Amino acid sequence: MTKKSRFDQFGFQPFINQAIQKLGFFEPTEVQQKLIPGIMRGESIIGQSQTGTGKTHTFLLPLIQQINPEVKEVQVVITAPSRELANQIYQESRKITKLSEKEIVTHLLIGGTDKQRTIEKLKNQPHIVIGTPGRINDMIREKALHIYTARTLVIDEADMTLDMGFLNDVDTIAGKMPPNLQMLVFSATIPQKLKPFLKKYMENPRYEHIQPKVTASENVTHEIIARKSRNKLDLLKDTLTTFRPYLAIVFTNTKQAADEVADGLVERGLKVAKIHGDVPPRERKRTMKQIENMDYQYIVATDLAARGIDITGISHVINYELPNDLDFYIHRTGRTGRAGHTGLALTIYEPADEDKLNQLEKMGITLKHVDLKRGEFVEVLDRNRRAKREATREAADPREIGMRKKAKQKRKPNYKKKINRKMAEIKRRENRKRK
Structure with missing residues (x-):
């Protein structure tokens, strides 16, 4: 007996239900449960949720449901800040649309592809456009893509779009669409600099913050090392060379810090790959290829640039800085210890990080205290031992x-x-x- 899908409640067309079954979905995620009905009603929505909450299908399923295959014009535009993310959304959309009896045409518009060939393909306008803001704008400027007919604009990973400098391109795209536009914005965070854009195009949007239900992987050991009076870059270099990792990723909070760390490690004799928002797409693609070929043992990255990029074989994660949003700590450390393998996450901490470390412990993460002595890691006493001793005395x-x-x-x-x-x-x- 086939297990009944709880997606039946949304009243999707048979081909979409068939796609859902093939994808192995039975229970809608929280973000899908909350937002799909509103999207189908044409509401403009801001969905704040992390990667892995099912948000891609949250917008793909209801938007494909509403495509009219008989009308040969652009009906939905979806932007993503990187080629990799745009391609992932495109591949997921194809798994659904290919099951439709009437053809639903989806075009992927990203850089690094033949521009003239893309223009030729656009002689027949697609129903759905998925792509990076820069290439979509290119096609609009070439008068090859006509988006004034579209009723919905999806901006996926809006904070990353801002971080990578593509918000002006998205602004231009939105400005060429109808005034009664349905806008769906998905973002892990809502930075202050994003708010004027949202206010410009969204009048009283519905806002939903989906709290991630993520926990730390049991396959990952979490260690912390005090910086003390040491040079932080020297300590990082010594840490990396002592670990001798298969592949290590070092996380920083900003692009500037990523540059400083990568340059500092190169000066100290290490070969380092760098991934952040200011790295040009062509260079990022080349770097990813080199990482796949194991040309690098060390990667320095920001959270936003690393999001959506799947790097296999990471044995060690180093937090050069603890993230301000500790959900990102879970996402960072979850990049190791995959597929049954064990992994190690190490954080270099300073006294100012004490509150964050306490919060991580309250989240159920066991932090092992270590130090680097004579070229090897040794376990040291708990940083809170004095406070705990004083608490015992007070009692x-x-x-x-x-x-x-x-x-x-x-x-x-x-x-x-x-x-x-x-x-x-x-x-x-x-x-x-x-x-």
Whole structure:
């Protein structure tokens, strides 16, 4: 007996239900449950959710449902900030549209492909356009792509679009679309610099923040090392060379920090690949190819640039800086320890990181304290041992604390044993009185 799909509630066309079954989906994710009905009603929506929550099918399924194959014009435009992400969305859309009896035409518009051939293909306008903002704009400027007929614009990974400098291109695309446009924006974070753009095109949009239900992989060991007074780049270089990783990825919070770390490691004699928003697409593609060919043992990356790029074989993840949003810690460290393999995540921390480390421990992550001594990692005492010792003392009997203090000042021999005996005698007398 076939398991009944809970996607039936959305009333999709038979070919879409068939695609859902082939994809092995039975239970809609939280973001799908919350947003698909609104998308089908034509609402403009801001969906704040991380990668891996099912957001791609959240917009693909209802938008493909509403395509009219009889009308040979652009009906949906989907932008993604990188060629890799655009291609992933395109491949997922094809898995659905190919099952339709009436042809639904989808075109992928990304850089690195023959421009003239793309223009030729656009002599017949597609129903769905998926691509990078730059190449979509190219085709609009060439008067090859007509998007004024589209009713929906999807901006996927909006924060990454901003980070990689493509927001002006998206602005130009949106400006050429109808005023009653349905806009769907998906983003892991909503940076301040994104808000003016959203306000410009979205009047009272529905906002949904889907909290990620992610936990740290059980296959990953989490270690932390105190920077102390050491040069941080020297410590990082020593850490990497001591690990001798199969492939290590070092995470920074900003593009500027990624540049500084990559340059610093090169100066210290390491061969390093770099992935962030300011790395040109052609160079990024070449770097990814070299990583696949194992030309690099070390990668330096930002969260946004690394998102959506699948790099296999990562044995070590190094947090050069702890992310401000600790959900990203889970995503970073989840890049190792995959497919049954074990992995190691190490964080270089400073006193200012104490709150974040405490939060990680509250999230159920066990942090092993290590240090680098004479070219090898050794386990060291918990950074909170003093605070924990003081907490134990605070819980002690005040009379005992007073006795210990006096005895310590007078330097009496065996004072600890004597105090313990005295306290035991006091407590026995108190118990007898209570009886």
